[in-house]
Amino acid sequence: MKRANIFLTVTALQTDATQAVNSKTQFAQIEDYKIAYRSVGKGEPFILCSRFRGNLDDWDPAFLDALATKYQVITFNYKGLASSTGAPHSNILGFAKDVVDLADVLGFKKIIVGGWSLGGWVAQIVTTEFSERILHTILIGTKPPGKVEYPLEEIFINTAYKPDYTIEDETILFFEPKSKISSEAAIQSHERITERKEKDPKVKPELWEFYGKCHDDYANDPYNSRQKIMSTNIPILVISAHHEVCFPPENWFELNNKLPTTQLIIIPQAGHGPHHQYPKMVADYIDNFIQNIKYDG
Template identity: 55%
Template sequence: MYSINAATKVANINGKGLTYRIIGEGDPIILCQRFRGNLDDWDPLFLDLLAENYQVIIFNYSGMASSTGPLNTDMKTFSQDVIDLADYLAIDRFVLGGWSFGGFIAQVVAVNYPARVKQLILIGTKPPGQVNHAMEEIFLKTAYIENYTVEDEMILFFEPISESSRQAAKESHDRIAARTEKDVRVKPEHWQYYGSGSEDFTKDAINARQKLMETTIPILVLSGDHEVCFPPENWFDLNRKMPTLQTVVFPRAGHGPQHQHPEMATSYIHTFLANTIQ
C-alpha cells in the first residue's frame, strides 16, 4: 500500500509547520482528521483506494502531533490550517473531507470559503449547532483512554455486537500498524483544544447551519447505523432542509465506516464526486 510509505513533508506557513502527506494523483481531496488523530490514523487501504482516482492530502493541525506552531483554540483557527495548506500547495479549489471532529472543520471551511470547496465529504460527524441526538457515554469514557487497545477501537469506531465488524476492526488496526515510520502522537495535554473547537462549533456563532441550508456545495455524509459519537439521526433531521445533502448509513457499523468498509466507502465517494460536479 502506497500510503504506508508516503513521505511526511512540512509546510512552513506564518510561524507554523504543518506536517502533511500526499498520496496519488488527480483532483485534490484534503482530509481533516478526527479527535486525537495524526497522520497515521487514517486506514491505509481507505487512502490508497481514494488515491487510485485522486490526489489525497492528509495533515496535522497546527501544534498537534508532528506539526509545530500555535495550538488552535476555535473553529476559525482550525479551519485556517486547511486554507493555509491549500494555498501553500497552490490548490485553488478542492474536495474537502472530514472525519468526526475533522467534519466540523470541513463544514466551517465550506461556509467561510465556499468558492474554494467543490464538494464536501463528511464521515462520522454532526451538523453545526445544537442537535437532538447525543453521543453515548461509553464513547466519552473510551475516547479519553491514552493508549487504545483493539477492543477500545471496536467500541470507538466499529460495532462490537457484530462479528464481521470486530474482524474488520482487527484488520484495519493491522493495516495502520504496518507503517514503520510513525508520526508523533497528539499529546494528552493538547486534547482540550479539540473541546474548545467543538464548543465553538456547537454554539455556531457564524450561523453555519443556516448557511449549509442555502449552499450549492454537494454534501455526502457517511455514517454507521450504530454511531456512538454522532448519530446519523442528526442528519435525518435535516432532510428536505439541506438541499444538497446525501446520507449513506452502513449497517452494523460505527464511528469509522470508512475503516470497516474501505472499498464500499471509497466507491460511494467516487460515484458522488463523479456525479455532483457544480
C-alpha cells in the same frame, strides 16, 4: 478576515500513487509554524481533516489508497498538534483555516474537502466560510453545526479519553462490537495501520483541551454555519452508520428537506469509522458522488 502570509516550502510536493503506508511526512511553512502533511495519488486535490486525537497515522492506508486511484489525497495535522508546530487553535475557524492555508502552499485553488468525526466539523466550516475554494464536501461519522438533539453515548467518552487504545477500545470507538463482521474488520484495519514504519507523534494529552474549545465553538455556531449549509450549492455527502456511538445519524434526519445538496448514506453493522471497516466501498461511494453530482456555482 485577514489572510496569513504563506511561504512555499523549498521541497517539491512528493506523491506516492499507490502506497499510503509508505508516504513521506512533509511540512508546509506557514508564517512561523509548519503544518505536517502526507500526499498520495494523483488527480483532483482531496484534503482530509482528522478526528479527535488523530494524527497522520490514524487513517486506514487501504482507504487512502482506494481514494488515491482517482485523487491526490492529502492528510495533515492541525497547527500545534502531533508533528505540526505552533500554538493550537482555540476555535473551529482556526482549524478550518489550516485547510485553506495548506491548499495555498500546495498551489490548490479549489479542493475537495473531507473530514472524519471532529474533522467533519472542520470540513463543514471550510465549506461555509471558504466556499469559493470547495468543489465537494465529504463528511464521515460527524454531525451538523450548532446544537443537536441526539448526544454521543457514555461509552464513547469513557473510551475516547484513555491514554492508549487497545483493539477492543478501537472496536468500541470506531466499529460495532455487536457485529462479528465489524469486529473482524477492526482487527484487519488495526493491522493495516500498524504496518507503517515511519510513525507520527501522538497528540499530547495536555493539548486535548483545544479540541474541547473547538467543540464549544462549533456547537455555539457563531458563524451561522447551520443556516449556510441549508442554502449552499456545494454538493455534500454524509456517510454514517446504523450504530454511531459518537454522532448518531438522527441528527441529520432532523434536517431532511432543509439541506438542498446533502445526501446521506447509512451503513449497517458498522460504527463511527465506516471507511475503516469498508475502505474500498466507502471510497467508491465517494468517487461516485463526486463524479455524478457536480458543483453548480
